[in-house]
Amino acid sequence: xxxxxxxxxxxxxxxxxxxxxxxxxxxxxxxxxxxxxxxxxxxxxxxxxxxxxxxxxxxxxxxxxxxxxxxxxxxx
Numbered sequence: 337x338x339x340x341x342x343x344x345x346x347x348x349x350x351x352x353x354x355x356x357x358x359x360x361x362x363x364x365x366x367x368x369x370x371x372x373x374x375x376x377x378x379x380x381x382x383x384x385x386x387x388x389x390x391x392x393x394x395x396x397x398x399x400x401x402x403x404x405x406x407x408x409x410x411x412x
Contacts, residue, residue, distance in 0.1 A: 337410050337411070337412055338387050338388040338390070338410065338411040339387075339407045339409075339410055340372070340373075340384065340386070340387060340407065340408050340409040340410060340411065341405055341406065341407055341408070342375060342384070342402045342403065342404060342405060342406045342408060343382075343404075343405075344404040344405050352378075352401065353375050353376060353377045353378075353401065353402050353403075354375070354376050354399065354400065354401050354402060355373060355374075355375055355396055355397075355398055355399065355400050355401075355402050355408060356373075356374040356375060356376045356381060356398065356399070357373065357374050357398045358372065358373045358394060358397075358398055358409075359371060359372055359373060359374075360372050360392050361392075361394075362392060362393060362394040363391060363392065363393075364391070364392050365390070365391055365392075366386040366389070366390065366391075366392050366411065367386060367389050368385075368386050368387065368388050368389050369385055369386060370385065370386045371383045371384070371385060372384055372385065372386045372392065372409075373398075373408070373409075375402060384408075386411060387411060388411045389411070390411040390412050391411070391412045392409060392410075392411060392412075393409055393410040393411070393412050394408075394409045395407060395408055395409050395410065396408040396409070
């Protein structure tokens with residue numbers, strides 16, 4: 337199992353971010369390096385890549401606020 341974590345360096349202190357969208361559904365097979373989600377940060381969109389091959393388990397639905405280093409999903 338590998339956690340999908342929002343990178344801490346994506347935005348400055350005090351800024352807000354939200355999980356904009358997932359490109360795969362819960363239970364989908366994903367490949368390492370595939371773009372699996374987008375996070376909206378201070379008027380920019382940041383792509384989140386799959387950290388490993390496996391089955392996606394979504395822990396946080398789209399359109400929710402996120403924090404730095406928050407686990408938003410897992411690769412099983």
